[in-house]
Amino acid sequence: MAEDVEVRRRPGGRSARVVAAVHEAVDALLAEAGPGGFTVADVARRAGVNPTSVYRRWGSLEAVILDVEAARLAETAPMPDTGSLRGDLLAYARQAAAEIARPGRLAFLQALIGAADMTAEQRQSFLVQRAMQFQGMLDRSRERGEPLMDFTVIVDCILAPIYLRHLLGLGVSDADLELFVARAFTAK
């Protein structure tokens, strides 16, 4: 099993090339047609792969989009390391608030909402990579002897209001972001 994963991930392998081609195709289609503007068949055609390869690996269009968006987030939104948990969280919150205001950056939320039949496990898979990066931030904080914080508190108190306020057209000022971070520290 571990061997299989290693083989699949080997750079330059056939599967790695399929993944890279599909990611590139989805990126381009998201930019051109927007989320909801293309199908798995479009992705496959553009990537030069068989649609069944896409379904076999990802299962649905929404799952492909989530995968691409998770990879993009990991690349374009590195975890800050400012020397304190409060500083890290505030820097992350500022980055997230700026990012979602850019066009097309809510594709992952749209995929999550559009995929009515996606299981809780499939939804969580989007979070796993991100949660692991947050864990690094939280581990550094613990090593410095700062108060412990759970990842779900970050989701509830910081990420959730940034996203919902944006969707509802309520602005988020820098003072609001400081407030969200402060709430995360007082949250039970």
Added chain:
Amino acid sequence: MAEDVEVRRRPGGRSARVVAAVHEAVDALLAEAGPGGFTVADVARRAGVNPTSVYRRWGSLEAVILDVEAARLAETAPMPDTGSLRGDLLAYARQAAAEIARPGRLAFLQALIGAADMTAEQRQSFLVQRAMQFQGMLDRSRERGEPLMDFTVIVDCILAPIYLRHLLGLGVSDADLELFVARAFTAK
């Protein structure tokens, strides 16, 4: 201007019939095709009205969906009146958590995300009706001499984590809902 609004809203008037027919058509199409599965032309055909009437009144498909969903929320999710703000908020949170788990009930979020070119004012219009109902709850609370709470605190601390946790496949237990309400009371 006021007269025009009164005429437009007169029950049985031509405009009232258009609104009712369009709402009914959108309701049916949301159930059959899901959000993203139909166009303004489909709505107009089904409602037996001219597409230009739909564009003139609402401006976009997303705006029509938001209007229909706001009306449905007002009908199906009445504001609780339990005798305390804490009780009202917990009852509302339970109602919201149960509601979004039902199929098709995230149409309004999808409309908000899909409408990239919707202005902040248009996004807020969805909230206005709901905010006014919350204001009744908050007014009763003030009259009882309870601590003051702002509507945005309810959005940030209670509604946002319920929605985002659902989308991310993280469960929301009843204990979580109590926690969200408690956080709203301690939030600055």
